[in-house]
Amino acid sequence: MNSTADALQTTSDSTETGAQQIRDAIREAIVERRLSPGTKLSESDVGNLFNVSRTLARAALQALSYEGLVSVEKNRGAFVAYPSPEEARQIFAARRLVEPGILKEAAERITPSQVQHLKQLLLEEGRLMAERGQTARRAEIKASGDFHLMLASISGNLIMQRFMEELVARSSLVIALYGQSSVSSCGHAEHGDVIAAIERKDIETACHLMLHHISHIEADLDLRERKSVGLREAFEQ
């Protein structure tokens, strides 16, 4: 769709196979929180929805399970992932572990035009925050994640880029589940601060700001254990 998404595609043949298209469509729905955690994704339903056979639907669901966005239970089916509080903590721990390193790499290689691109993304993010519609909120969620993905892309390491895509997507699920404040992507201003630090080549500060930013997102979550785990099962389909 946008340049970011295109840049993230590693080896995309112009003709993506059917399963990949379905996978991407479902992933987008999950990340934009149109699909709630725990929602059952029946192979037949998915197939019917996209007018393909169960074969392709199944392949797409399998792919999403490798990314941690969908959990497939043997002989029971696929569900939009329902990350546990512990899983949520590990996701943010992983982000704190890798994002400073990615930021360092990115700051060393960044070009002026890429800085402009980052600022543009920030502007777009701010514009969407002002709006009040559902679609605007969804676009805002996406833009907020795109900031982190853009940095990974600038770092030039495709492996870290793919890993960040997974972490950002899973973060979206976690926020959907445990987020408290109405402003889900609270760190808009913090994004700007990071860019500013990058621009004046103050990498050390940029890393610290990034770490605080990630911790702030996590701090907005309510990660207390919910009742019994069995209860979750009762609602997951």
Next chain:
Amino acid sequence: MNSTADALQTTSDSTETGAQQIRDAIREAIVERRLSPGTKLSESDVGNLFNVSRTLARAALQALSYEGLVSVEKNRGAFVAYPSPEEARQIFAARRLVEPGILKEAAERITPSQVQHLKQLLLEEGRLMAERGQTARRAEIKASGDFHLMLASISGNLIMQRFMEELVARSSLVIALYGQSSVSSCGHAEHGDVIAAIERKDIETACHLMLHHISHIEADLDLRERKSVGLREAFEQ
């Protein structure tokens, strides 16, 4: 035949679905370098080898492609991944980026019994280095990687653990392709040094040792670009 599958399957959970078993078997074969990079993995051949249908073979190959161990080309088939020199550099860059962080986490949480376990792994590694058989060499490769995976496991972060599994597996492919010295897993002594530093809680030194260790592995590679890329295509099936 079954004998092959059984021999490869070390920890066969009865609950694992067929495709997963096949995936694990092929992955092990790739990591232990019984399958060379570029080898064609035809769906029919894989299916016949494991006495299953193409459906399961295809699913297993897809799964391996998500891990970066197999590359599937549309309408052309699956091949054992043939990482480019650039890809190899990115793999090691990623390892340098994440392993110090993992090590820090692990060092903070490690228990005395886990230290013993690490030492035991090191001993096993050394024993295998002394032997001269093909199977010993394969086991050595595995043990060498297991050291890094064990640290990830001790860190307690499942996400980083899975990521490290991918990186270690792909490193094995890279070493198979570009490794020069006969001693492929050269860093046996370095593993010991890292453990020693961990044991005396000198985390800073441990991280530095780990970084050097990773760089040493990479330094043993010959990552100069090979002739034309087209040539590779000529041999890959």
Next chain:
DNA sequence: GTGCACTATATCGTATACAATTATGCTTTC
């Protein structure tokens, strides 16, 4: 009325079948 057993239904797991695409080899022509 409660609990258990059994059947019925829906969904997943796997195999097979057919369509689409690519690779191969032969023939033909210059």
Next chain:
DNA sequence: GAAAGCATAATTGTATACGATATAGTGCAC
């Protein structure tokens, strides 16, 4: 003899079919 084009074979892409497993609904016994 070399190159181009067509026909054939091989392989992948996708759909359908059948068996296996879990869920739920019903009826019976107590």
